[in-house]
Amino acid sequence: xxxxxxxxxxxxxxxxxxxxxxxxxxxxxxxxxxxxxxxxxxxxxxxxxxxxxxxxxxxxxxxxxxxxxxxxxxxxxxxxxxxxxxxxxxxxxxxxxxxxxxxxxxxxxxxxxxxxxxxxxxxxxxxxxxxxxxxxxxxxxxxxxxxxxxxxxxxxxxxxxxxxxxxxxxxxxxxxxxxxxx
Amino acid sequence: xxxxxxxxxxxxxxxxxxxxxxxxxxxxxxxxxxxxxxxxxxxxxxxxxxxxxxxxxxxxxxxxxxxxxxxxxxxxxxxxxxxxxxxxxxxxxxxxxxxxxxxxxxxxxxxxxxxxxxxxxxxxxxxxxxxxxxxxxxxxxxxxxxxxxxxxxxxxxxxxxxxxxxxxxxxxxxxxxxxxxxxxxxxxxxxxxxxxxxxxxxxxxxxxxxxxxxxxxxxxxxxxxxxxxxxxxxxxxxxxxxxxxxxxxxxxxxxxxxxxxxxxxxxxxxxxxxxxxxxxxxxxxxxxxxxxxxxxxxxxxxxxx
Amino acid sequence: xxxxxxxxxxxxxxxxxxxxxxxxxxxxxxxxxxxxxxxxxxxxxxxxxxxxxxxxxxxxxxxxxxxxxxxxxxxxxxxxxxxxxxxxxxxxxxxxxxxxxxxxxxxxxxxxxxxxxxxxxxxxxxxxxxxxxxxxxxxxxxxxxxxxxxxxxxxxxxxxxxxxxxxxxxxxxxxxxxxxxxxxxxxxxxxxxxxxxxxxxxxxxxxxxxxxxxxxxxxxxxxxxxxxxxxxxxxxxxxxxxxxxxxxxxxxxxxxxxxxxxxxxxxxxxxxxxxxxxxxxxxxxxxxxxxxxxxxxxxxxxxxxxxxxxxxxxxxxxxxxxxxxxxxxxxxxxxxxxxxxxxxxxxxxxxxxxxxxxxxxxxxxxxxxxxxxxxxxxxxxxxxxxxxxxxxxxxxxxxxxxxxxxxxxxxxxxxxxxxxxxxxxxxxxx
Numbered sequence: 001x002x003x004x005x006x007x008x009x010x011x012x013x014x015x016x017x018x019x020x021x022x023x024x025x026x027x028x029x030x031x032x033x034x035x036x037x038x039x040x041x042x043x044x045x046x047x048x049x050x051x052x053x054x055x056x057x058x059x060x061x062x063x064x065x066x067x068x069x070x071x072x073x074x075x076x077x078x079x080x081x082x083x084x085x086x087x088x089x090x091x092x093x094x095x096x097x098x099x100x101x102x103x104x105x106x107x108x109x110x111x112x113x114x115x116x117x118x119x120x121x122x123x124x125x126x127x128x129x130x131x132x133x134x135x136x137x138x139x140x141x142x143x144x145x146x147x148x149x150x151x152x153x154x155x156x157x158x159x160x161x162x163x164x165x166x167x168x169x170x171x172x173x174x175x176x177x178x179x180x181x182x
Numbered sequence: 183x184x185x186x187x188x189x190x191x192x193x194x195x196x197x198x199x200x201x202x203x204x205x206x207x208x209x210x211x212x213x214x215x216x217x218x219x220x221x222x223x224x225x226x227x228x229x230x231x232x233x234x235x236x237x238x239x240x241x242x243x244x245x246x247x248x249x250x251x252x253x254x255x256x257x258x259x260x261x262x263x264x265x266x267x268x269x270x271x272x273x274x275x276x277x278x279x280x281x282x283x284x285x286x287x288x289x290x291x292x293x294x295x296x297x298x299x300x301x302x303x304x305x306x307x308x309x310x311x312x313x314x315x316x317x318x319x320x321x322x323x324x325x326x327x328x329x330x331x332x333x334x335x336x337x338x339x340x341x342x343x344x345x346x347x348x349x350x351x352x353x354x355x356x357x358x359x360x361x362x363x364x365x366x367x368x369x370x371x372x373x374x375x376x377x378x379x380x381x382x383x384x385x386x387x388x389x390x391x392x393x394x395x396x397x398x399x400x401x402x403x404x405x406x407x408x409x410x411x412x413x414x415x416x417x418x419x420x421x422x423x424x425x426x427x428x429x430x431x432x433x434x435x436x437x438x439x440x441x442x443x444x445x446x447x448x449x450x451x452x453x454x455x456x457x458x459x460x461x462x463x464x465x466x467x468x469x470x471x472x473x474x475x476x477x478x479x480x481x482x483x484x485x486x487x
Numbered sequence: 488x489x490x491x492x493x494x495x496x497x498x499x500x501x502x503x504x505x506x507x508x509x510x511x512x513x514x515x516x517x518x519x520x521x522x523x524x525x526x527x528x529x530x531x532x533x534x535x536x537x538x539x540x541x542x543x544x545x546x547x548x549x550x551x552x553x554x555x556x557x558x559x560x561x562x563x564x565x566x567x568x569x570x571x572x573x574x575x576x577x578x579x580x581x582x583x584x585x586x587x588x589x590x591x592x593x594x595x596x597x598x599x600x601x602x603x604x605x606x607x608x609x610x611x612x613x614x615x616x617x618x619x620x621x622x623x624x625x626x627x628x629x630x631x632x633x634x635x636x637x638x639x640x641x642x643x644x645x646x647x648x649x650x651x652x653x654x655x656x657x658x659x660x661x662x663x664x665x666x667x668x669x670x671x672x673x674x675x676x677x678x679x680x681x682x683x684x685x686x687x688x689x690x691x692x693x694x695x696x697x698x699x700x701x702x703x704x705x706x707x708x709x710x711x712x713x714x715x716x717x718x719x720x721x722x723x724x725x726x727x728x729x730x731x732x733x734x735x736x737x738x739x740x741x742x743x744x745x746x747x748x749x750x751x752x753x754x755x756x757x758x759x760x761x762x763x764x765x766x767x768x769x770x771x772x773x774x775x776x777x778x779x780x781x782x783x784x785x786x787x788x789x790x791x792x793x794x795x796x797x798x799x800x801x802x803x804x805x806x807x808x809x810x811x812x813x814x815x816x817x818x819x820x821x822x823x824x825x826x827x828x829x830x831x832x833x834x835x836x837x838x839x840x841x842x843x844x845x846x847x848x849x850x851x852x853x854x855x856x857x858x859x860x861x862x863x864x865x866x867x868x869x870x871x872x873x874x875x876x877x878x879x880x881x882x883x884x885x886x887x888x889x890x891x892x893x894x895x896x897x898x899x900x901x902x903x904x905x906x907x908x909x910x911x912x913x914x915x916x917x
Contacts, residue, residue, distance in 0.1 A: 065206065068218035068248075073482040080199070081206040081478075116215045190686070269802045289804030290677070290689050291758025310806065311688030350688055373685030374693075 001156070005145055007166035010128060013144030014043070017126050018050035020142050025093055028054075030121070032089055033061040036098040036110050037082045040064075042161035043128065044097035062086035064096070069109035089118040095142075099157035101127040104138035129168055131155050185297045185304045186476050188313045189354040197322065197359055203475035204323050204468070210247065211471060220482050221250035227280035229255040229271070229296075230307065231287040236442060236466070237307055237316075241284045244473035250481070253280055268292065272299045282481055285309075303480040311345045317441055318351035319472040322359055324465050325396060328437055333360035338390045340366040340422055341400030341449055342411075344373050348441045349400060353381055364390055366422065370411040387422050391431050399424045399440045402449050415448055426453040437461050488515040489901055490529030493863060499540035499834045501854045511539055513859040516900030521855055537865035537894055540834035541853045542574025542605075544841040546635065546664070546742055547718060547790035548815055550576070550607065552598065553591075554583025559795035559878045561595065564815070565604040566876040567793070569903040571816040572893035574860035575606040575842065575850045580617070581640040587612040589627035596632060604903045606860075608845060613638045613652045613663065619645060625655050634846045637664035639718060642700050644670060646707065653711035662844060664716040665704055667725070668766060672696035677806055679752040679767040687755065689806070692767050694722040701728045708737050716844060717741040719792050721766035723776035730785040740844050742790035743777050745814050745821035746883065750774075754883075760801050760808030761883045764794070778826045781836060788841040791818045795879035813877050817884040819862075820870035823891035830866075838862075859900040868892035871907055 005013070022028055028051045035044030041063050048061045065082040073079060096110055107125060114120060126142035131149040145168070149155060152173035160166050183196065210218055226245040230238050238254070245252045255275060266274075268287075275283065283300050285293045286307035293306035293313075308314040325332055337356055343349045343365050356363050357380040364382040365372065376383060384390050391397070402418060412418045419425065424438060429451070432438075438450075438460045446452045454460055491513055498509040500521060512520040512527035520527055550564035559567075561578070568576045578595050580586030586595060592609035599607020611628035615621050617638045625636065636656060642665060643649040653663055673696040678684050680691020701717055705728065708715045720726050720741045732739040746764060751771045754762040762768060780786040794811025801808050814821070819837055822828070828836070842851025849858035870889035875882060896904040 068206075068210070068220040068478070068482075070220075070482075073220065078479060079482060081203045083206060084209060112219060116213060116218065118214070267799060267802060268804060268807075287804055289806035290687050292804035294758050295802075295804050309804075313688075345688070347688060350686070373688075374680050374691060375682040375685045377682040378686070 001169045001171050003167060003169050004147060005129070005168035010144065010166045010168065013128060014046055015050060017142040017144060018047055018054060021047070021051065021095060021124075021126070022054055024124070024141070028057070028059050030091070030093050031059055031095060032087060032092045033059060033095050033097060034064050034086055034114070035061070036096060036106065037063065037065045038162065039099040039157055039159055040097045042159045043099060047095070047097060047126065060087050060092075064110055064113055066106060066109040066113050069113045071105060071109065084113070086117050089114065089120045091119075091121050093122040093124065094120045095124045095126055097126050099128050099159070100155050101125070101130045101140050101143075102133060102155075104134045104136035107138050108136050128157055129155060183479055185293075186315050186480065187293050187297065187304065187306045189315045189318045189351040190313070192354070192358065194358050197319070197355060200319055200472065200475050200479065201323050201326060203478060204319070204471040207247070207474035207478070208468065208471040210474070211467065217247050217249060219249045220478055221245070221248040224250040224281045224481050225253055225279055226250045226282050226284065226477060227253040227255060227275050228284045228307070229275060229286070231257050231268070231285070231292070232308070234286055234308070237286065240466070240469045241307065241473050243470050244477055247470065248474055248477055250477065253278060268295065269299050272296050276300055276302060282477065305476055305480065308347055311347050312350060314347040314351045316469065316473050316476060317348050318355035319476070320465055320469040321352050321398070321439060322355045323468045323472055324439060324461050325356070325361070327464070327468070328461065329395065331360070332356060335361040335396065336364070336394045337361050337396045337398060338364045338366050338394045339398040339400065340387055340424070342371045342403050343367045343400070344371050345403050346400050352398065353379060357381070364394070366390055368412055368422070388428065388431070391428060392433065394436060395433070396437050396439060397424060397432070399438060399449050401441065401443065402445060419448055423448065424450045424454050426451045429454045429457065439465060442466065490514040490527070491532055492525065492527045492529060493532050493534050493539050493861070496534035496537055496539040496863065497830055499538060499830050499853060501852055503831045504829070508536065511853070511861065513861075513897065513900050516859055518853065518855055518857050518859050521853070532895070534863050534894070537863050538830050538833070539853070539861060539863050540830070541838040541842070541851045542860040542862045542896060542898065543572045543819060543837045544845070544847060544850050545573050545576040545791050545793070545815060545818070546716070546788060546841045546845060547639070547744070547792045548576040548578055549581070549792070549794045549811070550578045550595070551795060552582065553594065557797050557878070558800075561598040561607060562602045563876060563878040564793070564795070565599065565602045565607065567813070568815050569604045569896045569898065570876050570893065570907070572819050572862040572864055572896050573605050573815065574862070574896065574898045575608060575847055576815070577608045577610045577635055577845055579639045580610045580612045580637065585612050585617040586610065587615050587617070587623035587628070589624060589631035592628050592631035592633050603898075605898060606847070606850065608847060609633055610635045610637055610639070610664075612636065613643050614648065617641060619643055619648065622648070622652055622655070625652065629659050629661060633661075635662045635664050635716070635844070637666065637718065639664070639666045642666055642668055642670065646703060649704070650707050650711060653707055653713040657711050657713040660714065662714045662716050664718050665700065666718050667697045667700035667704070668692065669696045669699050672699065676767070677763070678755045679769050681752060681770060683752045683755055687758070692765070694724055694769070697722055697766055698724045698728060701725050705732050705737065705739070708732070708739060712738070714738045715740075719744045719747065719766055719790070720777065720786060721747045721769050721773065723773050726776055726780045726785050730780070740787040740840075741785075742788045743781060743786045744790060744792045745818045746792075746812060748774065748777055748781070748789075748825050749821050750883065758805050760803065760805050761812060761881060763805060763808055763810055764792070764812055765810040781822075781826050782828060782832070787836065788844065789818055789822050789836050790841065791815045793877075795877050796881045797879055801881045811881070813875065813879055813882040814884060816875060816877070817870055817872065817882070817889055819864060819893060820889040820891040821884065823866050824889050859897055861897040862893060863895040864891060865894055866891050
């Protein structure tokens with residue numbers, strides 16, 4: 001396992017993203033920061049704290065579970081659902097937060113889920129890592145680090161709230177996985 | 183989980199996971215657009231060989247809220263009238279592309295037989311007087327919503343236990359989730375041998391009433407020969423009816439449940455039926471939520487990876 | 488006609504097991520010599536120490552002909568019976584039409600003789616059309632060779648009517664055989680009433696449904712003096728009633744089926760209609776009592792209640808499937824597997840006693856001069872449960888591990904089964 005972002009790197013990236021969000025949206029008044037389960041949730045909370053620190057006012061936030069919106073339910077082990085708790089989004093600017101942007105399918109599901117909850121004015125996307133290999137026309141608005149990877153590699157993001165430490169690692173693929181990837 | 187056939191022997195973790203998912207679907211049901219795409223492209227067949235309106239509607243509502251398509255089979259209009267066997271019916275419906283079958287049948291074990299033949303997940307929508315697992319799930323969800331959990335809850339189930347698949351399902355689900363269950367019925371409406379049932383038994387309803395957190399009133403099943411298992415409806419109401427007078431002797435936070443349809447004036451008085459502590463309509467809503475959870479777990483991501 | 492000698496066998500003759508290994512010589516359909524190392528012309532068949540005794544006799548076989556040939560007919564049923572080691576079976580009269588008159592009984596006997604694999608002895612009904620309203624043509628049946636009368640499938644509920652049948656048949660010394668189930672107590676019943684039926688939510692058949700009919704009938708036996716036979720005893724209490732009646736001196740006998748010896752009601756939990764029969768599978772304590780009763784003589788015979796049903800009839804949910812299972816091919820193996828019987832008692836319950844109850848000449852006896860109706864049964868070999876010759880496959884024994892195999896069956900001096908294989912079945916028209 002090779003480290004590609006330290007805890008400090010992650011912290012700096014989040015701070016930068018917070019500033020970019022404020023700059024892009026000219027403040028944080030109509031923002032709702034929505035974390036995608038599971039690791040997007042603590043990351044969204046940290047962003048919210050940072051935004052409140054920068055703006056000096058409270059920022060709305062929410063949690064989105066996309067289990068019911070996946071397009072690959074058949075090929076996964078059983079999907080455990082979690083609560084979705086999102087405030088009213090009509091007319092708001094939504095910043096979706098997730099740890100890794102990869103194929104784009106998670107974000108597609110999150111957009112569908114959001115659409116069922118109301119009509120947001122704008123939806124933006126913030127991620128810690130963009131590792132490429134998109135399968136859908138989706139891009140992130142705010143990126144902590146662009147990380148070129150091979151498909152067979154695993155990118156692991158850990159956050160202190162759930163994993164005890166912050167950081168991003170790349171797993172070398174096992175020979176078996178290399179075989180199936182080839 | 184490959185099929186949902188019974189509540190007997192289902193462990194606490196499985197029940198809890200279904201109820202947890204049901205909580206999420208309960209939230210979906212209360213959205214402006216109460217529908218998610220989870221089972222898009224899947225087809226759920228409801229095969230009710232016994233007349234039923236509400237359970238069938240509930241399953242179809244659940245399937246549609248998950249974006250599944252539904253196929254509906256009713257014996258009155260089918261080739262069953264022409265003598266087709268259950269096995270042929272099952273194979274026919276499967277050949278039409280059903281991904282899951284919900285089966286209700288008057289015969290004990292019908293859903294097990296269908297599961298042998300179908301090659302797709304099967305949900306038991308009620309087999310004879312044996313099992314009705316989704317009813318037990320919705321009842322458990324209702325108790326959990328109201329009390330926060332079932333651990334230590336005291337529940338009395340009163341009425342025709344002998345012919346009740348609801349009772350046979352609830353007993354296992356409630357006790358597995360930590361509740362204490364007392365069955366209340368005259369001897370002719372109790373199963374002849376309760377060895378191995380995790381329950382207490384009483385024939386004195388009034389004696390039990392003041393101690394329980396929930397009273398589960400079963401329907402008097404006139405169509406199962408009610409007339410010959412107790413002397414008269416009046417006598418039954420006198421001893422086992424949830425009358426207004428009995429309702430007033432309950433603890434103030436005790437709730438009343440009923441699987442529906444209610445026969446007011448026999449097992450339950452009109453005043454009780456409309457009291458806010460009577461949770462019949464919540465049970466109906468929860469029925470859709472738990473059935474969504476069951477369909478989701480059986481059809482969405484149940485693959486062993 | 489064949490001449491052959493069964494050699495090197497444990498031989499069970501009229502007076503019990505002959506000491507050591509012995510031979511049985513057959514010529515022209517008759518046993519011509521019994522002894523050790525006898526000199527006889529013809530083929531020698533080495534039995535390698537297996538038991539040789541009189542061919543099995545079944546008092547309770549449903550051959551389904553006439554009227555329900557999609558389940559079984561006299562040919563397929565005879566073939567199955569031969570494979571089971573039988574040389575005689577009593578055909579139950581609940582056919583369509585029911586065997587309630589002489590010409591119908593003659594038809595069954597004649598078809599059996601035509602097939603020629605076992606002696607098919609027609610049973611006759613007690614009441615016309617098995618309807619329980621008026622007597623069947625009892626004299627007519629008697630003159631057609633019927634000795635055992637039963638409305639099997641139903642009890643004769645009307646005690647007055649049954650009394651008249653008993654009086655009538657007592658004069659002839661016929662046997663009244665009763666399927667003992669009280670229709671009221673068993674109403675809607677699907678299985679034994681007990682802990683399993685309670686959990687499964689199925690209407691039960693209490694033991695009392697059986698015992699109440701036996702108790703009533705025994706009063707009528709006292710009144711009429713008729714020979715009375717209790718079919719398929721399933722409860723310990725029923726057996727006790729029979730034992731007490733015997734002790735009292737009444738001419739009462741009883742049979743037990745292989746399934747009531749092997750399975751208890753817990754098998755019903757599979758909710759597979761292969762375990763659906765009437766009377767139902769009871770509790771372990773009943774099984775224990777029945778096995779012990781078969782050892783001690785409280786129960787006289789094993790009878791199969793071989794009841795074929797087609798797949799399309801059994802492929803239903805439990806409550807819509809018919810009662811009954813097949814078993815004539817494995818009754819001896821089941822008995823040998825679950826009840827420890829010596830060779831003498833084994834042949835008594837499988838052959839000698841049932842032949843005596845049904846008054847069958849030339850059956851149930853191994854002695855010089857008797858008809859050569861014989862079976863070679865190896866109690867140590869595994870039964871072949873991979874195939875059935877019955878037209879129906881509703882057998883809970885298929886695929887089961889059972890001890891005891893029928894090697895050869897000899898009917899009227901000819902092999903009907905050789906080496907236990909259906910392929911080698913002699914005389915079986917394809």
